[in-house]
Amino acid sequence: MTSDSTLLVTGASGHLGRQVIEALLAAGAGKVIGTTRDPAKLADLAAKGAEIRHADFDEPGTLANAFVGADRMLLISTDALGTDGRRLAQHRAAIQAAVAAGVNHIVYLSAPAPYPTPEPSLIGDHYWTEQAIAASGVDFTFLRDHLYTDLLVYSLPHAIETGTLYTATGTGGRSYVTREDCARTAAAALAKATGKSALDVTGPAPLTQDEVAALASEISGRPVKHVAVPAEGLRQGLTAAGLPAGLVEGLVAFDVAAAEGFHAITTTVVKDWTGQEPQSVRDFLLENRAALAPKG
Structure with a gap:
């Protein structure tokens, strides 16, 4: 993965x-820069050879110094998941x-099947960010990461405890992919991608939520049944659970997209870029069996 370019990763203190930075350093990718609001959180990566710089996407003036000298950048979408347009404004400022700063290739972590929405939204932000990067004139790689397998560690314990997994996915499948596989793919693309492309980053095969529930039953030893609910029912349930409005809308939209078949795409992108097959949902859940124990 050796690169003669200076590689920059935004949001470097996130999971x-x-x-990504650890993968780049392990592969001897060359000069690696990580940006974060709190450089102290990345002292360990600095000790391993990464240059850590302060950047606050809510303060665009900090970005010019943070990005100087970088040839290639991985733009990780921010955690501003509200419906006020803040996230897209952050992304546009970073692209500008x-x-x-002279960055000539932007790798962007997007989502499957992005599309414009009437109001700011998680999926709409991805669409318009892709459009802004394409209009910037630089080369780009859009990595449309499918739903992280890791998120099942948060949703399944409650389903195992109650015996019921509620979703609005219907019979649609999802090609879950682990965050680690996405990180390794992003590191490789940041170091080596050329031209302009959009790639779906997926796991080995799509699973329906019936199949996910069956895996949860098998691994936990407790019966779990998937119950399909309408989108509005899921929205009400997530809202009642206290989730922020922007996140609620994003999760509902993802379920609806899965029900419509947009999350069932399977590609060889992970293996093409990393040389390794993506980890299956079953293997990931077996590795994380202890985390699936009900919290109550």
Whole structure:
């Protein structure tokens, strides 16, 4: 993965950003820069050879210095999941600063089947960010990461405890992919991708929620049944659970997209870029069996 370019990763203190930098350093990718609001959180990566810089996407003035000298950038979508347009504004400011700094290739972590929405939304933000990067004139790679397998560790314990997994996916499948596989793919694309492309980053095969429930039953030893609910029912349930409105809408939209078949795509992108097959949902859940224990 050796690269003569200076590689920059935004959001480096997040779960995925940290894994990308670790993968780059382990592969001897060359000069690696990580940006974060709190550089102190990445002292360990600095000790391993990464250059850590302060960047706050809510303060666009910090981005020019943070991006200077970078040839290629991985733009990790921010955690501003509200419906106020803040996230897209952050992304647009980062793209503008990257181009001004001389970045010649932007790798962007997007989502499957992005599309414009009437109001700001999680999926709409991805669509318009892709459009802004394409319009910037630099080369790009859009990595449309499918739903992280890791998220099942948060949703399945409650389903195992209650015996019921509620979703609005109907009979649609999802090609779950682990965050680690996405990170390794992003690191490879950041170091080596050329031209302009959009790639779906998926696991080995799509699973329906009936199949996910069956796996949860097998691994936990407790019966779990999937119950399909309408989108509005899921929205009400997530809202009642106290989730922020922007996240609720994003989760509902993802379920609806899965029900419509947009999450059942399977590609060889992970193996093509990393040389390794993506991990299956079953193997991931077996590795994380202890985390599936009901919290109550």
